């Protein structure tokens with residue numbers, strides 16, 4: 001019998017993120033930043049109650065202990081940009097495709113809305129536009145021109161702020177240099193007050209993400225699903241309830 | 244007249260009416276697809292670029308340093324036209340410049356009709372493409388209109404109206420030159436080692 005675990009050796013730049021769960025205070029600044037950066041529609045309370053909220057990054061809360069000694073643990077959950085992504089293999093139109101730099105890209109103009117990918121995603125981070133996106137005034141005035149506004153019937157998810165990645169890459173290419181570590185920060189990383197989120201190149205052994213990735217605390221969520229996630233979580237020192 | 248004859252006559256009449264209606268519809272559709280949309284001022288690139296040899300970068304100022312090339316403001320036009328071809332002697336022969344002066348005096352922007360359009364889900368940057376072409380051919384920046392812009396926009400110095408196929412025509416023909424179809428972009432990216440990632444343009 002062959003070993004089901006396949007080793008993926010991606011060459012070149014592989015973008016990845018480290019989430020230090022101990023540092024996250026649950027302030028949700030990352031969620032707001034992501035909303036503003038990526039033109040995420042506002043669905044309203046009723047749709048929200050039906051589980052149709054569009055946030056590309058959300059906070060999972062885990063409580064442990066008996067009252068009054070209760071501890072809360074916040075786990076920011078975003079697209080894990082799997083190297084061996086379950087969503088990609090089920091998309092009939094290749095709207096969910098892998099890029100050479102380790103991103104799990106979502107091509108909105110290809111998406112036909114079958115929702116196979118969301119059903120196959122073990123992390124529940126793919127969001128579907130059930131209705132045409134709306135923004136309460138004056139939010140529609142602050143849409144980011146670098147990001148497409150999606151239509152109804154289209155799947156969307158965290159892109160690692162690919163518009164910022166491409167912009168930094170093009171700038172670096174025009175100057176004839178490489179993107180340096182820490183120069184490029186997605187909106188959530190930029191706005192996290194406690195620096196719980198770190199972004200960088202996983203293949204660069206000197207980068208902050210790969211250094212943290214070698215830490216004894218490093219775990220990847222649902223790793224036994226063989227999804228090869230590009231987001232590494234640093235497990236809580238004291239409390240390993242969440243993982 | 245028997246019933247059959249009556250029926251036949253009705254059917255013939257219906258077919259005739261249908262054919263006429265269909266022809267009218269076809270004509271309207273083809274007119275809508277092919278008629279050139281009129282700009283508020285009949286600006287001629289042939290005169291400005293072809294005869295007067297003005298660089299593209301002079302008016303489309305955003306093109307070298309930004310994503311969007313931009314259209315000059317009325318102020319930019321009047322920088323020259325307060326003097327050039329605006330004297331009383333020639334004024335009556337230049338109705339288009341009179342129109343421009345009208346906009347200037349009314350302090351009103353000109354609502355140009357956009358010719359080169361990419362769909363909303365395409366993110367294009369002029370800056371990067373110019374930098375690439377200038378790197379490949381260092382002489383290109385001496386005459387950008389000929390060596391750089393013409394790669395996608397055609398020889399603008401010979402066009403009195405910029406006639407890029409718009410809307411559905413672009414979708415239907417897709418091979419008109421100059422065009423903004425995905426095939427045109429991908430061919431060039433393929434040939435010149437441009438990024439072939441979906442996210443290079445779609446994000």
Ligand code: SF4
Nearest residue numbers: 034158160161186188
């Ligand atoms: S990387 Fe960008 S798209 Fe992804 S969760 Fe953070 S802000 Fe949102």
Ligand code: SF4
Nearest residue numbers: 024025027028030192
């Ligand atoms: S911004 Fe940082 S601290 Fe706040 S919820 Fe997000 S990850 Fe946690």
